Structure formats: structure tokens, C-alpha cells
Amino acid sequence: MDSLTLARMQTPKNLHALDVKAFAKAQMHLEGDTPVAEFERLVADCSGEVTGQVSWSAQGAIDPEQRGKDDAWLHLEAKATVPLTCQRCLHPVPVELLIEQDFRFVADEVTALAEDDESEEDLLVLEDSFDLMALIEDELLMNLPLVPMHPACLSEHVPTSKEEEAILAEVKPNPFAVLASLKTRKD
Secondary structure: HHHHHHHHHHHOOOOOOOHHHHHHHHHOOEEEEEEHHOOOOHHHHOOOOOOOOEEEEEEEEEEEEOOOOOOOOEEEEEEEEEEEEEOOOOOEEEEEEEEEEEEEEEEOHHHHHHHHOOOOOOOEEEOOEEHHHHHHHHHHHHHOOOOOOOOOOOOOOOOOOOHHHHHHHHHHHHHHHHHHHHHHHHH
16 A cells, blocks of 8 residues: 555545545554434434434454455444433433444455355445444444333333232223123113
8 A cells, every 4th residue: 555545544534435445454443432413313213312422443454364365354343322212111211332343344245145144243345435434323223222121110100010900900891890780781
């Protein structure tokens, strides 16, 4: 790699259009804190006021020993705390998301599909302009819990078992009481 290319890669200006191959060859390391609010798809899954930062780091590498080829690799780490809706009490619950993932870049979708079952790492298609921030958002979204809940809800909205029985009794009348009322009407 010539010195001009290396100099350009020292400080990538656009993390939405990263040259992954040059990033990996230069074994670059990037890190930063990005407001959670900038990840629109993640914010759409949150509840309440979204504040805080996504702390992330990305390390590029070329690892010829892994498969005998000069594959571009990306090691990604990220963490954030986002407010989700507790499925018990329906109040916001802060959920910590942690990512630590390796990605290997391949030439095309066909190669990715062919090698996916055998590889431990995730495979991505090598593009001239790679959106690192979209990858971070994708990984955060995939780490959202299916059913977010507080460890223990202390809300008055959570019915106790006796309250649940009383609610069910009001909604669902006793079938024998319904039969008794029919009998009294005939008499």
C-alpha cells in the first residue's frame, strides 16, 4: 500500500462509506461514542426518552493464516444502554446491549452463502463503500431481547394472583350460576 493511501486511512472521515479492504490492510483501529439518537431504527424500538451513547470500536485485519487467503477481517465491539418497555409492568426498563463480533469479508453473496455453514465468524460481502455505522446498528438490533423485563417489577400495575382471580371472576361468570339463572326463569 502506498503512503498516500495509508495517510488517507489514518482518519476515515465518513464511517458510512468505509473502504474496508484498505482499512483491513492498514490494520486500522477506530473507536468512538455516537449518540443513541443517531441510530433511527434502534430508537424506533425504544420507549421513553432516548439518551446516552453507543460506545464502539472497530479493528481491521488481514489474516492470511486463517484460510490461506488475504481475507479482510473486522472485529467489532459496541455497548449501549437503551430504554425498552417491560412486558410485565409496561414501564421503561434500561437494557444493556453488548456486542463482540468478528466479520470476514468475501467477494460476493454466492461465496457468503456457500461458506456460511462452515464458518464460525459472520460473513459479509466486500463492498467499495461499507457502512460501519449501519453494521453497528444492525448488531445492536439483533441483540435486543425478545421480551424485555425488569428482574422484579414493583409496580402497582402488576396484578397479584388474588387480583387476577377477582378479575377473571368478574369477566367470566360461574357456569353453574348461569344455569341456575336459566332455571329460575323457567319457573
